[in-house]
Amino acid sequence: MRAPDLIRFARDAAAGNPLRTVLLVLAMSIGVASVVVLTALGDGARRYVVNEFSSLGTNLVIVLPGKSQTGGFNPGNAITNTPRDLTIDDAQALLRASAVRRVAPLAVGTSEISVGGKLREVMVAGTTAQYIDVRRLPLAQGRFLAEGDWRRGASEAVIGAKIRDELFGANPALGQLVRIGDRRFRIIGIMASTGQGLGMNTDELVLVPVSLAQAMFNSNTLFRVLVEANSRESIELAKSQATAILKARHEGEEDVTVITQDAVLATFDRLLGTLTLAVAGIAAISLAVAGILVMNVMLVSVTQRTSEIGLLKALGATGGTIRTAFLTEAAMLSLAGAVLGFLLGHAGAAIIRQLYPVYPAYPPDWAAIAGLGTALVTGILFGVLPARRAARLDPVESLAKR
C-alpha cells in the first residue's frame, strides 16, 4: 500500500466512527495540554523567582551577621556564644576592598509613623545614600538620603508610594514633617511604586539614615550589608575580600556569612527546574492513561471491523499491510490529539498570562516537544497490540462475522 493511500484509508476509517475518534483525540489532547500547562506553570515560577531576584540589584554580595550553620563547628563560637555585631564601621570598612564599588548598610525594624492625627505601623529601614543605586530603585519625587557621615544622619526620611497615599492622599508630602517613633523627620523623597515583588518591597517602607534607625531600635548591629561588586567577574573577589576584611576586624573570627546573589539564584533555579520536571512527569502519566485508552479503543475497533479485515485479506492484503493500516490510524489519532493538546496547552498558558500578567507562564520548548513526542510514542506503542491482533485474524472466520 502506498503512503498516501494508507493515510487516506486510516483517515476514512477514523471518520467512519466519529465518536471513537473524538474520544481518542480528546484523551490524547488532554494529556499533552496538561504537560504543556503544568510545565508552563513550573517554568513560570522559576522565571518569576529568577527575575525577582535579579531585580534586587546586580553583582550583589550580601553580608549577614552570624556564621551560617553550614560552616560546621567553629571553636571561636564555642567560647563566645553571642555573635559579634555587624556594625556601621564594619560596613564602611568594606569600601576599602578593590573589587567593591558601593556599599549600603541596612538596619531594619518596625515603628509607628504619624502625621496630622493619622497613625500607622511601618517597616523602617535605616541605610545610606548609595542604597538606591545598589538596589537600582526608582525615585518618584524629591531626592534620596544625603551623602555624609554614616554615623551622623540628618532627620530626613524617604517614604514608599503607598505610605504617601495613606498619610497624605492628594496633598503634597514633600517637605512635610512626620513623627516616626519618638523623633521628627522631614520627608525629602518618595519612592516610585514597584508593585508586588519577591524582594523587599519599598511601597510600604520608610527609609531613614542608618544611625537614626539604630538609635530608634536601640541596636548596634546591622540586619544586612549590601555590597555591589565592580563587575560580574569580580563578584567572587568581592566576596573573599569582604570576608577577609571582616575577619580581620573581628579579631580573626569569621562570624559573618557572605553570600552572592548568583549562588542564591542558582539554587532557586535548580530547585524550581527540578519541580518543573517533576510536574511534567506527573502530567506524563495522563499521557500513559491516554495510551491505554488508545489501545482499548483500537481493540474494540478491530473487533467491530473484523469482517472488513477478513475482506481485505481476501482481496490480497498481507498481515503486514493490515498491521500498518491500523498503526497508521493509531498514530494519526495520537498526532491529531497531540497537536490539539499542544494548541490547547498554549492557549491555557496564554490565559494564565492574561490573568496574572506578572507570571511568565511560558511552557519551555523541551516540554512541548517532549509532550508531542510522548503522545506519538505512546499512541503507536499502544497501537501495536491491536494492530497485531488485526493482522493475525483468520480470514475465513472474519468474513463470516457480520
Next chain:
Amino acid sequence: MMNEPLIALSGVERVFQLGDSEVHALHQLDLRIDSGEYVAVMGPSGSGKSTLLNLLGLLDRPNAGTYRLEGRDVTTLSPEEQARVRSERIGFVFQSFHLVPRLTAAENIALPMVLAGTAPSERRKRVDQALKDYGLTNRAGHRPNELSGGQRQRVAIARATIMQPAVILADEPTGNLDRATGEEVMRLLEELNGKGVTLIVVTHDAALGARAQRQLRMEDGELRQDSRQCAPRT
C-alpha cells in the same frame, strides 16, 4: 506444462475441531479444474462447498493433501506469498457482497489495487473502465447503502475482476438477490468466463447450476458427482 491444469487438488482433508468431535468438512478430495472452465458446485447445506471455495482461494489451508495452482504447490507458501497469489490470481464474490460501507462504489472497486500499491493513474483508468462495463458510472460516488442489491453485487464483481485474476470464486453470489437480479449477475459472471476467466460458482439453485459446463455435487465433504468424470485422470 501444456497439460498442467489450473487447479489440482489431491487427497485434500479439512477437519474442524468442534469440542470433542471432529467435523470432516472435506474428505479425500481429488479435483482438477482447467483454465477457462465454468464450474458449478452444488450440494446441501453443510456439505463443504464454502470450505472448498475458501481452500481454493487460499483463505484456508488443508489439514492434509496438496493444492497446486497453475502448477505451483501453494499449500506450502508463506502467508505473505499466499496473499500475493490472492491479490494477483484470485477474485472473490460473496453472497453478502462484503463492500466496505464507508467507501464509495468507485473506492470499493479500487480497493484491491490500493492494497497492491497500483499507481493512482492506472487505478483511475481501470476503475473508470469497470464502472462503464458494469453500468455503474452514475453510481461511482455512492456508498453501498445507497445502492440496490444488484448494484452492490455488480460493484463486488467489478472489484473481483479489477486485478484481472485467473479465477473467480463466487460463493452463492445470487443468494441475497431476487430472481431477475440474480440472472443478471450470473450473466455478468458468464460473460467474464466467455473472456477466458475460470469461473467457480457455489449455488443452491439447480437451474443456475445447470447453466455451467460442469457440475460438481458435494455431500458430507465428499465429491459425489462430477459431470465431467469422463475427463481422463492422471
